[in-house]
Amino acid sequence: MPKSRLEPLLEEETLPPPAPKRPRWDRRLDARLRAWAWEVWNRPRLRRAGGAALGVLALAVAVGTYFALRPVPQPDFRTANVDVLFNYVLLTDEFNRLPVEQRLELLSQLIQRLRSIDADQSLLMAAFAAQITGEVRDQLEENVSRLAIDVFDNYARDYRPAAPPQERKEYVEQTFIEFQKTLERLAGFERNISDEERLIEGRRQAKRDLEYVQSGGMPIEDTVRMITFLNRGIGSRATGHQKIRINSMVSQMIQTLREGEVPPEEPMQRPRRSGDGQARPDPDASNPDDQPAEQATETGDEATGASAPDQDVGDEKESNPDDDADGTPDDDGP
Numbered sequence: 001m002p003k004s005r006l007e008p009l010l011e012e013e014t015l016p017p018p019a020p021k022r023p024r025w026d027r028r029l030d031a032r033l034r035a036w037a038w039e040v041w042n043r044p045r046l047r048r049a050g051g052a053a054l055g056v057l058a059l060a061v062a063v064g065t066y067f068a069l070r071p072v073p074q075p076d077f078r079t080a081n082v083d084v085l086f087n088y089v090l091l092t093d094e095f096n097r098l099p100v101e102q103r104l105e106l107l108s109q110l111i112q113r114l115r116s117i118d119a120d121q122s123l124l125m126a127a128f129a130a131q132i133t134g135e136v137r138d139q140l141e142e143n144v145s146r147l148a149i150d151v152f153d154n155y156a157r158d159y160r161p162a163a164p165p166q167e168r169k170e171y172v173e174q175t176f177i178e179f180q181k182t183l184e185r186l187a188g189f190e191r192n193i194s195d196e197e198r199l200i201e202g203r204r205q206a207k208r209d210l211e212y213v214q215s216g217g218m219p220i221e222d223t224v225r226m227i228t229f230l231n232r233g234i235g236s237r238a239t240g241h242q243k244i245r246i247n248s249m250v251s252q253m254i255q256t257l258r259e260g261e262v263p264p265e266e267p268m269q270r271p272r273r274s275g276d277g278q279a280r281p282d283p284d285a286s287n288p289d290d291q292p293a294e295q296a297t298e299t300g301d302e303a304t305g306a307s308a309p310d311q312d313v314g315d316e317k318e319s320n321p322d323d324d325a326d327g328t329p330d331d332d333g334p
Contacts, residue, residue, distance in 0.1 A: 077109040082117055083124040085110050090140045100150045107147075108186050115188070145234040149242060155179065156245040159252070172253040176202055199260065206257035 023031075040046050072094045075084050089095050089110060095103060117125070132140060155175045160168070177195045180202075184190045212218060235243060 077106055081124055082113065082121045083128040086128050090143050091136060096143060096146045100154045103147060104182065104186060111188055142237060145237045148234055149238045152246045153242045156249040159245065159249040161248050168252055169256050172249065172256050173199055176253055200262060203257045203260040203262045206254060210258055
């Protein structure tokens with residue numbers, strides 16, 4: 001007897017066909033772009049409008065890129081507004097790319113402008129100061145630090161630590177004099193003193209600073225704060241070679257000034273104020289030899305003043321004829 005076979009309840013011919021699989025998103029996007037491009041290409045008017053729009057967009061991108069990446073032009077420091085000058089000096093990288101001498105000259109012109117600004121320029125400067133926050137402040141610190149580093153490195157580049165001691169001493173002393181004159185030109189005034197007087201002032205100041213530190217007058221917290229600021233603030237923007245050159249030259253300069261000979265300081269003359277409020281030199285400090293003569297004059301005046309009443313009394317007695325010989329006045333009337 002043949003075996004019976006169970007027939008399937010659903011035949012393949014009766015099953016619905018499987019649903020088509022949805023293509024990926026990138027293929028769908030590509031198909032839509034192709035369809036849109038084909039439609040635009042087949043329509044001449046739309047094709048010309050699309051080409052013009054693409055041209056305008058490309059031109060706008062090119063102009064924006066130029067103004068965003070172009071170097072900032074240097075303003076005229078004699079006529080430009082103060083806020084424009086501050087923005088160029090403190091907030092642009094173009095100023096940092098200039099030579100050190102040119103940067104110092106422009107900064108000197110800016111300081112001269114600040115001495116003669118009017119009320120409108122003062123408002124512009126206040127508005128500029130109000131925006132110094134965040135990234136603007138970081139850029140300001142960058143420009144100021146770069147200027148200080150480049151100025152010191154400009155002097156330290158020619159310093160030779162391996163030179164003889166006398167040559168190193170002469171170099172750092174000459175560098176100190178030139179640096180002091182540079183700061184005076186930057187501030188707009190130059191003192192008419194000799195180079196030796198400048199060295200004497202520097203030596204005295206270096207010795208006073210050393211005595212102040214050794215006496216404990218400077219708190220350790222202030223010292224640590226100053227060193228941290230120099231290392232992490234200004235020093236962080238200097239290269240390794242610049243740090244080595246600057247530290248070597250500055251250390252030699254401080255040591256040379258501290259070891260230099262200083263003549264004794266002359267006593268300062270304190271002016272005395274007269275009754276009208278004007279300052280007059282103190283005779284005790286300016287001419288001590290005149291003091292005994294003045295005291296003698298004052299003593300003679302006092303003696304004269306004390307004897308004056310006696311002389312007046314004697315004159316009065318001689319001028320009264322009614323007095324008796326014994327000096328008693330006459331009781332009889334006229």
